[in-house]
Amino acid sequence: MVKLHNVMIKGTKDGLLLHLDDRCSFSELLNELEDKLLPHQQVNDDSHVLNVRIHTGNRFLSKNQEKKIKEIVGHKKNLQIESIDSNVILKKDAERIKRESEIQVITKIVRSGQILNITGDVLLIGDINPGGKVMASGNIFILGSLKGIAHAGCLGNEEAVICASKMSPTQLRIADCFTRAPDREEDKPQEAECAYVNDAQQIIIDKLIVLKKIRPNLNRFVEGGL
Structure with a gap:
């Protein structure tokens, strides 16, 4: 038998x-x-x-x-x-996963009324002006000034972060959490900062260096700075 x-x-x-x-x-x-x-x-x-x-x-x-x-x-x-x-997936699913894990580099100024919507992470070399908006299913990294709206983890990823050389947004959103940046002194020098969701479901804005501890997988950005 x-x-x-x-x-x-x-x-x-x-x-x-x-x-x-x-x-x-x-x-x-x-x-x-x-x-x-x-x-x-x-x-x-x-x-x-x-x-x-x-x-x-x-x-x-x-x-x-x-x-x-x-x-x-x-x-x-x-x-x-x-x-x-199973160990295998469809080609379209593999392409979607690849897009979501990639970092898209975009050089432009997002002006008032414009919306930039990205699947995965985005590295924006430029500014987001008041009235402009950037959305990403992953993280948002801005080599410039954030004066408009940034929405990271827009599909529900609370681990996403927002980083900017100059953080002066009208609104920050990560997943379903949102906040505004604190008032700044106009003449005070400002260093690069990051925003993330803490355990209390609040968006915290802090120095970029803290990402080494709270999001160690992002060290490649933190060590180089914005």
Whole structure:
């Protein structure tokens, strides 16, 4: 009798973990999955539901293939799929992730009435004038004066920061938090500053050097300064 090893089931404290082999045919995989889950079909007590996490290795599942796997697992009264993951993604998803992790360098002055909307991080070499606005799903770095509005982490990323050579905004926003910069003395020299969200969900404006501690992954900007 040939032993089946295309489906490996491991019990965890959170439920079941299913490893599906990526080298066999999909039909073989479905047949073995049905056989391996057969004992769960005999369970009449569905009051205790087990969460099932599925990993398909290097096999990318089409929507129809995902549906077939969900149908097999769903027939077992006490099993509920929590997630289906794999090591591969669609090209469009890879391109989106790449865009979100890139730093876009833009040289311009954002004037009143203009809105600059960026996916990922943005390094703006120029000023944001009063009435101008820059939005980014990631961090905002400004080599110039921020006198308008800057909205970092606009898709909900509270870890995002806003940095500027001269911080005099009409409004700062990070995710859903917002504030205005404190009043400045016009003739007092101003050094580069950063804004971030603290544990109390408040936007804090501080010297740029603090990013070394609160956002260590941004050291490449902090060490060079703005």
